[in-house]
Amino acid sequence: MQYFRKIVHSRLFVIWGITLVTIIICLAVTLVLISHAKRIRIVDAPPKLPTTANPTDIVPAPQQINIFLLNPTSLEIAPVKAELSLYPEPTKRLKQIVSALIQEAPPDYRNPIPRGTLLNEVYVDSQKTAYLDFSHHLADGHIGGTTAELLTVTAILKTVFDAFPNEIKHVQILIDGREKETLAGHLNLSQPLRF
Amino acid sequence: MWLRTLDTLFFLLFIVILVFTTHGIAQAPTVRFVDGESKTLTDVESTLHQGIIYLPVETLKTVFDPEMTHPYHHPKKQLTLKTKGKELRLQMGETTVNIDSEKEPFILNSPPRVLQGQPMLPIEFFQKVLPRLDDVAVLYNRTLQRVRIMPKTVWAPETTDDTHEWVIIIDPGHGGKDDLGCKSQNGVIEKDVVLAVGKEIQRLGNQQGLSIRLTRDQDVKKSRIQRVQTTNRNQGQLFLSLHCNASFSPNHKGMRLYINNPNGQLRFKAAPIPVFGKKRLNILTQANFLKQSQDFASVLQKELNFLAEDPIVISEFPIIILADVYMPAVLLELGYLSNVDDATRLSNPNHIVQVAETIVRAIQIYSVSVNQSANPNGL
Ligand SMILES: [Zn+2]
Numbered sequence: 001m002q003y004f005r006k007i008v009h010s011r012l013f014v015i016w017g018i019t020l021v022t023i024i025i026c027l028a029v030t031l032v033l034i035s036h037a038k039r040i041r042i043v044d045a046p047p048k049l050p051t052t053a054n055p056t057d058i059v060p061a062p063q064q065i066n067i068f069l070l071n072p073t074s075l076e077i078a079p080v081k082a083e084l085s086l087y088p089e090p091t092k093r094l095k096q097i098v099s100a101l102i103q104e105a106p107p108d109y110r111n112p113i114p115r116g117t118l119l120n121e122v123y124v125d126s127q128k129t130a131y132l133d134f135s136h137h138l139a140d141g142h143i144g145g146t147t148a149e150l151l152t153v154t155a156i157l158k159t160v161f162d163a164f165p166n167e168i169k170h171v172q173i174l175i176d177g178r179e180k181e182t183l184a185g186h187l188n189l190s191q192p193l194r195f
Numbered sequence: 196m197w198l199r200t201l202d203t204l205f206f207l208l209f210i211v212i213l214v215f216t217t218h219g220i221a222q223a224p225t226v227r228f229v230d231g232e233s234k235t236l237t238d239v240e241s242t243l244h245q246g247i248i249y250l251p252v253e254t255l256k257t258v259f260d261p262e263m264t265h266p267y268h269h270p271k272k273q274l275t276l277k278t279k280g281k282e283l284r285l286q287m288g289e290t291t292v293n294i295d296s297e298k299e300p301f302i303l304n305s306p307p308r309v310l311q312g313q314p315m316l317p318i319e320f321f322q323k324v325l326p327r328l329d330d331v332a333v334l335y336n337r338t339l340q341r342v343r344i345m346p347k348t349v350w351a352p353e354t355t356d357d358t359h360e361w362v363i364i365i366d367p368g369h370g371g372k373d374d375l376g377c378k379s380q381n382g383v384i385e386k387d388v389v390l391a392v393g394k395e396i397q398r399l400g401n402q403q404g405l406s407i408r409l410t411r412d413q414d415v416k417k418s419r420i421q422r423v424q425t426t427n428r429n430q431g432q433l434f435l436s437l438h439c440n441a442s443f444s445p446n447h448k449g450m451r452l453y454i455n456n457p458n459g460q461l462r463f464k465a466a467p468i469p470v471f472g473k474k475r476l477n478i479l480t481q482a483n484f485l486k487q488s489q490d491f492a493s494v495l496q497k498e499l500n501f502l503a504e505d506p507i508v509i510s511e512f513p514i515i516i517l518a519d520v521y522m523p524a525v526l527l528e529l530g531y532l533s534n535v536d537d538a539t540r541l542s543n544p545n546h547i548v549q550v551a552e553t554i555v556r557a558i559q560i561y562s563v564s565v566n567q568s569a570n571p572n573g574l
Contacts, residue, residue, distance in 0.1 A: 072444035075447055112443050129464065143533070144376050144385065145438070145441030145442065145528070145531070145533070146514075147440050147441065147528070147531070148440075148441045151442065157461075181515055182515045185369065185374070185376070185419075186438065186516065187515065188457070190515070192463070192464040193461050193462065193463065194462050195461065
């Protein structure tokens with residue numbers, strides 16, 4: 001009897017132990033995945049393939065792109081690698097990439113896009129001008145100052161031109177569907193811009 | 196236990212020594228002498244005595260007159276300076292300076308002294324006495340410990356009679372309860388700083404016979420169009436917009452100058468075409484003044500560099516405030532409110548006065564250079 005109890009006890013012990021270890025491993029894996037996902041910044045999850053598959057909606061494997069953020073030490077707008085499952089269709093791809101720029105920056109960088117900014121819509125015209133329509137936060141939430149305005153615009157333009165070197169020649173920033181002459185009162189945004 | 200106490204004691208001692216030594220270094224600054232072009236002439240180790248900065252007599256040979264002789268009579272503690280055809284006599288420990296070409300002696304606030312075994316002159320001597328010996332103006336920047344010695348021809352307010360007709364428009368940016376501009380963490384607000392600087396420029400400029408108009412002289416909202424109308428209606432000869440900067444990094448600091456150029460570091464899609472669509476026509480108008488705006492910015496840069504830790508950069512971008520102004524126009528960012536040091540400086544009334552003085556001097560220098568230029572039409 002004693003012997004039997006001992007066996008049961010030790011068995012219970014082993015089972016509990018295994019369960020605990022499993023839980024810990026699961027937690028660790030989840031944490032790693034979450035932090036990894038943050039770093040990768042997958043913006044739009046790849047769409048589920050519809051039964052009548054539209055060939056332009058088929059999403060290839062994740063691709064590496066550059067988004068441009070402020071390095072607070074060098075004070076340069078510098079490229080940061082991000083991985084996105086990009087749509088092949090350029091307008092959708094543009095929207096994905098600019099949306100990736102708006103996300104929270106990695107710890108070593110500062111995002112020059114005001115928090116809360118949303119990308120409403122994008123459009124590229126026949127003259128290769130990209131119209132990026134942001135929510136009012138881009139202007140209303142801006143910290144002001146000529147430098148900060150330049151950093152914001154530079155980050156947007158560099159990110160777009162890096163991803164579309166041939167397809168986009170100019171960028172026009174819009175706020176809630178309209179041209180706005182400036183974000184914070186200094187830089188003139190009334191026309192499409194390039195470097 | 197004892198060891199630990201001993202350790203702590205040693206650590207405290209180390210901290211005390213560290214504080215004392217760094218304090219000592221901060222107290223006797225190196226003084227930088229620069230010329231009219233803001234180029235460094237020399238860096239001189241000073242000696243501090245009762246809070247007054249003293250410099251070796253030798254310094255005068257490097258920064259003022261290489262031919263100068265300075266015989267010193269040890270027992271009598273008498274210093275004679277022979278320079279620029281004049282003879283000066285100074286007695287160590289006494290504030291009188293006898294200049295042979297002047298009837299009355301000049302009185303200093305602090306006397307020359309023998310320090311570290313050699314006769315030394317208070318920094319005030321360089322500031323006040325040198326302009327009496329030669330056609331030079333001497334400026335002293337206490338914050339950065341810089342002395343600028345420049346020929347009076349570079350800055351000659353008495354020759355600016357023509358500038359009486361000049362109208363200079365100073366545009367303190369932002370204003371009103373909706374548009375504060377940027378702000379520092381400890382509550383310094385752009386619209387207040389730029390208004391204070393603007394008012395000071397007006398006060399000092401008017402004293403110098405310049406006609407200075409402000410686009411706003413109180414904390415009110417003014418639209419861009421209103422500012423442009425005030426400016427163009429007053430038929431100003433110069434436009435200066437005042438702002439405080441901000442960045443997403445606290446490390447950005449210093450002053451910056453901007454000129455409106457739609458084909459600058461950022462370019463508009465189309466070069467502005469003179470169609471009768473209002474916007475495009477107006478952009479072209481400021482383009483007519485690009486060269487003059489660059490010249491004005493260069494003068495501001497040269498003068499303001501005297502107040503700046505790092506050389507000031509001039510950049511050309513499409514700047515909305517300057518776009519429709521029909522005269523040479525520059526935007527000056529006075530410093531970053533997102534930077535702790537800059538924000539502290541910009542909340543210091545002495546710094547505000549110093550900046551305003553420098554801007555007024557730059558306006559005078561620019562206007563003199565325009566009036567003296569061969570172009571008989573001036574602007
Ligand atoms: Zn501003």
